[in-house]
Amino acid sequence: MTTMDPATSNAPEMTFTVLGVLDAALHSSNVAGAVPHIAHDVVRKHTAINGLYIGLEDYMPLILGPRRVPPIACPAANTETSIAILTSVGFGQLTGTHYIEAARALKPDIVIGLADLIIGRPPGVKRRSKMVDRTHAYTQDTLERLYGDSLAESEKASALFFAPILPLDNTQQSLYLEDLEGEFRHRLFGLALYESASLSLVPEGLGSLPRLLLSEPSSPQDLLREISLGADLLAAPFVDAASDSGIALDFSFPAPSSAQHNAAQPLHLGFDLWSSVHTIDTSPLREGCACYACKHHHRAYFHHLLSAKEMSAWALLQIHNHHIIDLFFAGVRDSIQRGSFEEDVEIFNRAYASKIPDRTGQGPRLRGYQLPASAAHQPPRNPKAYGRLDDVVQKLAESESSVATPDTDSEGLEKHGFAEKA
Structure with missing residues (x-):
């Protein structure tokens, strides 16, 4: 495997085992190992896609990450040893041990470290410190078990490790960043960031590392802005959204x-x-x-x-x-x-x-991961086919009021000879 030199700044080309990936470049999202709507042979024959981001619930990765892009909010919370993810069989917990074993077995070119992220809402003040502590622990454990000094050279993972940078201010994750610059630096080959604002906050000691941005740009203008801020590898989920639309x-x-x-x-x-x-x-x-x-x-x-x-x-x-x-x-x-x-x-x-x-x-028909998660106060997935008849009762009452009706009961009608038998 030919790898990028961690000491060089934003190298113009990163060469992996199979493919040469130029900077800046797009890595396509996929579902279950395939680009949405396109079969594998069509991808090879009629597209120039040269990189896939594949979450752990999928397979055959080039870039291995624990979550989809864009990520799915899960009802369950992350823990000290695992993160909540959505798989093809429902929500579950992905432990650090399972993720490391998968990285060894699947042998991706790039493996993204676990990060304690809050999806869909901003984290609270106390939650932010917990995010940093957990991500620091995840990263330390992963680096030690994939590239540790206690491992023989043949036992060390061949994948390049991209350390996650949390979408927080540098002051809130200063200790974690210091360890990335110091103790962990010789084992890092890149950074994984989750919002474009983090690109300008990368410390000087990590500035030479390639930056993989897992944000959600909605237009090519957003992509250009992120590239100008220093992103090297990007996701563009709006491409799939446009095709679906x-x-x-x-x-x-x-x-x-x-x-x-x-x-x-x-x-x-x-x-x-x-x-x-x-x-x-x-x-x-x-x-x-x-x-x-x-x-x-x-x-x-x-x-x-x-x-x-x-x-x-x-x-x-x-x-x-x-x-x-x-x-x-x-x-x-x-x-x-x-x-x-x-x-x-x-x-x-x-x-x-x-x-x-x-x-x-x-x-097209919604895929399972595109449907809203089942939880309290969630809107129904489809409009009700049947409901209360209150509106029908109201319409009947309005229609009856417009028809001429007698102002007497049945006995009065009989006295006037109504409905008498001949």
């Missing part, structure tokens, strides 16, 4: 020169294929696009597939959208090498809209 991405970096002077009408980052304007549109998703989807199909066909809820619609869209994001990162690397990255970012921000179009159609 029936949106074809349509942007490039640097921005086309024709868009630089038209700031009053910015270019769209994508377009909604659910829209009826594509019903008879036989143009490709993007003019000149070399992806499989654009070479073989047109917008009207995509609109038909989505309307018919054909699974191939999302598979083809995923191929196209990943092709767009691959070209985007290739453009970013070229821009950095030319020394024009900051200028190109400014032009891109002026040329394109600030957000991806909103979803208008219905996406």
Whole structure:
């Protein structure tokens, strides 16, 4: 295995056992070892995806982490020796021992250390100190059991360890950071961060390490901002979200020169294929696009597939959208090498809209991890098919009031000869 030199600062290329990963680069998220909607052979033939982030509930990793990206909030709390995760069989606790055994057995290129994170809400003051203490203990135990001096060279793990940096101020995790700079430094090959604000807070002694950012950017502008702050490897969950929403991405970096002077009408980052304007549109998703989807199909066909809820619609869209994001990162690397990255970012921000179009159609069937966790006061997953008849009673009362009715009872009607037999 060829590894990056920990003493070099943000090396332009990190070479692992199988793949060369350039900086900056995207690592695609996946479900159960596969990119959503795309089979393994299609990934090999028709995409340029060269890295996967795989949570421990999945398999065949290049980058091994304990949680999905983006992470799922779990009802259970983390403990001194384990963290709460969502697996394919429900919520559970992932112990440090199990995680270390998995790292040894799966032999990933990168293993991300366990971190005591609070998902979905800010931690309290007392909880923050506990987060730091637990993460420090997780990291110390993992490093010792994977690369400890008591292990023979053949017993030491081959994976590169990326230490987690908590989404807290440096002062709140100062002791942990000091140990990362000192006692643990010779065993670290990178850092895993969970929000872009942490990129500017990395201590000087750790500044030369590659930075893997596991945040949730919602647009390419967010990716550019994170790269400018120092991120080397990034996640882009908005690509999968766009495919699920029936949106074809349509942007490039640097921005086309024709868009630089038209700031009053910015270019769209994508377009909604659910829209009826594509019903008879036989143009490709993007003019000149070399992806499989654009070479073989047109917008009207995509609109038909989505309307018919054909699974191939999302598979083809995923191929196209990943092709767009691959070209985007290739453009970013070229821009950095030319020394024009900051200028190109400014032009891109002026040329394109600030957000991806909103979803208008219905996406594919929800996967289990996309459903809200079962807990108290959770909204129902689906609207009720049946309910109380109070609204029906009210409607009947209103309809009866508009019909002419006699102001007497049945006996009075009989006296007047109503319903008498002949």
